[in-house]
Each structure stands twice: as C-alpha cells, then as structure tokens.
Amino acid sequence: MTPRTATxxxxxxxxxxxxxxxxxxxxxxxxxxQLAAMTFAIGGLVGLLTWIGRGEAAxxxxxxxxxxxxxxxxxxxxxxxYFLGLRFAxxxxxxxxxxxxxxxxxxxxSFLPGERLAVHHVVGALLGLVGTVLLxxxxxxxxxxxxxxxxxxxxxxxxxxxxxxxxxxxxxAVPTDAVAGFCLATAVLAALMHGLLETTVWPxxxxxxxxxxxxxxxxxxxxxxxxxxxxxxxxxxxxxxASYATPLLSTGFLIAAGFAKASTNITIAAxxxxxxxxxxxKDMVLRKR
Numbered sequence: 001m002t003p004r005t006a007t008x009x010x011x012x013x014x015x016x017x018x019x020x021x022x023x024x025x026x027x028x029x030x031x032x033x034q035l036a037a038m039t040f041a042i043g044g045l046v047g048l049l050t051w052i053g054r055g056e057a058a059x060x061x062x063x064x065x066x067x068x069x070x071x072x073x074x075x076x077x078x079x080x081x082y083f084l085g086l087r088f089a090x091x092x093x094x095x096x097x098x099x100x101x102x103x104x105x106x107x108x109x110s111f112l113p114g115e116r117l118a119v120h121h122v123v124g125a126l127l128g129l130v131g132t133v134l135l136x137x138x139x140x141x142x143x144x145x146x147x148x149x150x151x152x153x154x155x156x157x158x159x160x161x162x163x164x165x166x167x168x169x170x171x172x173a174v175p176t177d178a179v180a181g182f183c184l185a186t187a188v189l190a191a192l193m194h195g196l197l198e199t200t201v202w203p204x205x206x207x208x209x210x211x212x213x214x215x216x217x218x219x220x221x222x223x224x225x226x227x228x229x230x231x232x233x234x235x236x237x238x239x240x241x242a243s244y245a246t247p248l249l250s251t252g253f254l255i256a257a258g259f260a261k262a263s264t265n266i267t268i269a270a271x272x273x274x275x276x277x278x279x280x281x282k283d284m285v286l287r288k289r
Contacts, residue, residue, distance in 0.1 A: 128272070132248075
C-alpha cells in the first residue's frame with residue numbers, strides 16, 4: 001500500500017466521523033456511555049467479521065501490554081474525557097478545546113523518525129484552527145468555575161487523541177486487525193462507566209436502533225480501522241490538518257438533516273478549513289505521477 005492510498009483511506013475516517021453528530025441525534029436519548037458501549041461493541045464485531053477466512057488475524061491480539069495501553073487508552077480515554085467534557089461544560093467551548101487535536105497531530109508528527117514538518121503543514125493546520133474557532137463563534141456561552149473540570153477534560157482529550165494517533169505510527173508493526181480488540185475492550189469499559197454513572201435508556205423506534213447500528217458500523221467502527229491505516233502508512237501531517245474538516249462537514253450534515261441552519265460564519269469557516277487542508281496537502285496534491 002502506497003502512502004497516498006493510505007492517506008486517502010485515512011480521509012474516509014474523517015468523512016465518517018463527520019456523520020457522528022447527525023447519527024447520534026437520530027439515536028434518541030441514549031446516555032453517552034451506554035451509546036459508546038453499544039457502538040464500540042458493534043465496531044469490534046465489524047473488525048472480527050473481516051477475520052473470516054483469515055485464521056492468522058486472531059494472532060493480532062497477542063500484543064505487548066504497551067500496545068494494549070496505547071490502543072485502549074486512546075479509544076476509551078479519549079471518549080471518556082470527551083463525554084465528561086460535554087457533560088460538565090458548555091458543548092461549544094468543550095468542542096472547541098477538543099478540536100485542538102488536529103493541530104497537535106501536525107505538531108507532534110515532527111517528533112516521528114523520518115517525518116519533516118514544513119511551513120505549509122503548520123499554516124494549513126492553523127487555518128483549520130481559525131476556521132473551527134469561527135465555526136463555533138456565536139454558539140459560545142459563559143461558563144462558571146464549576147464547569148472548569150469539564151473544560152479541562154475536553155482539553156486533555158485533545159492531547160490523548162493526538163498522542164494515540166501519533167504513537168500509532170510508532171507502532172506501525174501492529175496490524176490494524178488489533179483495533180477490533182481495542183474496540184471490544186473499550187465497549188466493556190464504557191459499559192462499566194455506564195453502570196456507575198447512568199440510567200439505561202433503550203432505543204424507542206426502529207430508526208433509533210438502525211442509527212445505533214449505523215454508528216457502530218461507520219463512525220465508531222470502520223472509521224477507526226481506516227484511521228489506523230492512515231496514521232501508520234499515510235501522510236500523518238495531511239491527515240492532521242484535514243481533520244479540521246470534521247466539524248465543518250458535521251455541521252453541513254446537520255443543516256441538511258434540518259438540525260441546524262446555514263450562516264455566514266459557516267461559509268467563511270468552510271473556505272478557511274478547505275484552504276488550510278489544501279495547503280497542508282500541497283505535497284500530495286502536486287506530486288508528480
């Protein structure tokens with residue numbers, strides 16, 4: 001697999017994650033950790049289904065403790081912190097702090113062997129950050145001292161996901177099949193958190209059940225496998241900068257579904273984020289064939 005192909009596969013994860021909001025809204029009022037447990041269980045099963053006919057795939061679970069720590073710590077740690085951020089802080093501010101992770105991925109990639117951080121990578125990531133700030137502008141609200149833990153959780157979550165993503169490159173030898181195990185372990189931990197913090201609420205309609213299934217197959221399933229491939233074999237700097245398209249695309253899907261309204265801020269943010277992504281991907285776009 002060429003780095004270009006791996007990068008394109010990684011970009012599909014960004015597209016799938018952009019559907020997360022609209023699909024989550026469609027699931028109804030299922031508590032966050034319960035939804036995480038359900039969807040990560042489905043996501044893990046999606047990975048196990050790809051093992052059919054590949055008996056050697058099960059060996060991918062035989063990994064050192066450090067690999068499991070990075071894998072499960074990244075998936076569960078990020079989502080637990082993000083959910084706590086949304087639970088105890090204003091969603092707009094929590095989301096904005098959380099979306100530092102694309103910039104952090106671009107910056108942290110400079111510490112990887114053989115990777116070179118160029119000016120256009122940083123410029124592209126910063127334009128994406130500005131576009132994201134603009135996207136959230138107007139939705140922000142004042143917060144109290146009691147909400148600071150939630151803001152801190154969202155901030156730390158950004159570092160957790162960035163570190164998980166960059167360390168995936170260092171663990172390049174670990175097959176993507178292992179992500180199925182990480183998803184299932186995350187489902188178990190999310191179920192435990194649900195039992196401690198939440199009251200169980202099951203879907204009421206067929207549409208809600210289908211939305212849960214779709215979440216598990218796509219944004220909380222295939223997306224993590226695609227991201228793993230992109231991080232391990234693709235252009236990590238391009239993927240980091242391009243990740244700023246997630247909140248923009250997510251807003252676009254919410255508008256299309258009637259859950260949000262278009263605005264001038266969204267249009268300008270789209271230009272900034274798209275421009276930043278193109279600048280960051282300059283090497284890949286202009287590469288001679």
